Amino acid sequence: MPFITPDNGSLTVFNLFDTATREGQKTLLDTMQKIIEGANYPGWRSSTLHGGLDQPCAANYIQWRSVDDLQERYEGESFKHNTVPHFTDLTTSVHLLKTEVVATHLHPALEHIEISPDRDDFTVIVIMGVEPAHQARLVELFAEPDAWMQGVPGYRSHSILRGIDGDFVVNYAQWDSRETYEAFHTLPEEQRPAHTRSMRAEAGQLLTSRSSNTYEVVYARSAVDTPAGDR
Known part of the structure; x- marks a missing residue:
């Protein structure tokens, strides 16, 4: 199963899809799972599919070897002429966020951060907009270890990812339940x-926008030839 770590060199992509209804979300998740089941793209390392809880949506946490591998996939004729039109019909909006993991924090009881449907994590993904000139400072603030968090009931982990385009930061957090997170x-x-x-x-003074949703992991798959430490 995929792991989150800042030292594996992966490009991490968040594919975020909004839908109008829960029925639409189910169709979207089923479609995405079939695509992930057959994934064998050069440079693809893993995909972890999340179903939205607060709002009908889906998030795909994808690890790639490089930006070039991602571009090769998205510039393919099948993707442009088949995949993109299909998802346009299934969704109300689509966002692709290219990031890199810069810091991870986890409860002392955990040895690593795993994202898997075999776990019962209550997942929160927060997208924070920021002016490019202030992104490094925002990353620095959230990357700083905070021992207090380790004692917060229900806390499991959070990972800070820097947007490659320079104008956002992502906080990917795991909790043991909605109640403890709230x-x-x-x-x-x-x-x-x-x-x-x-x-x-x-x-808070650096943010230009903030959006979040809560999720559960519904499916995950890694490339069979990817070493465990690189997933």
Whole structure:
């Protein structure tokens, strides 16, 4: 199964799809799973399919060897003339975000960050818009280790990914349940440590936009010839 690590050299792509209904989401997920089951593209390392919980949508967390491999896939005739029109019919919007993992944080009980349907993670994906001139600082703020998080009930991990285009940062987080995540998310600022409040305040001033959704992992597959440490 895929793992999140900043030292494997992968290009990480988030394919985000919005749909109007839960029925549309199911059709979308079924279609995407069939594509992943047959994936054998040069440079493709893994795909992890997520179904939206709060809103009907899907997210595909894809690991590629390089940007060139991704471009080769997306410039193929079958992709342009068959895949793209099909997904245009299935979705209300599509976003492709090219990123690289810059930092991972996890509970001491975990040895690594695995993304798998065999786990019961409550997953949150947050997309934070930022001016290119401030992206490095935003990454720095979120990449800094925070020992307090390790003691927050229900916390499992979060990974910070830098947008290759320079104008966004992604926070991919795992929790043990919706309840524990909501308790953390709605915790009054005065109940958070001073260093955490300071970080959140500075980060908030840098954001140009923020969007999030919650997910469950429904399917994952890795390339059979990819070493475990590179997934």
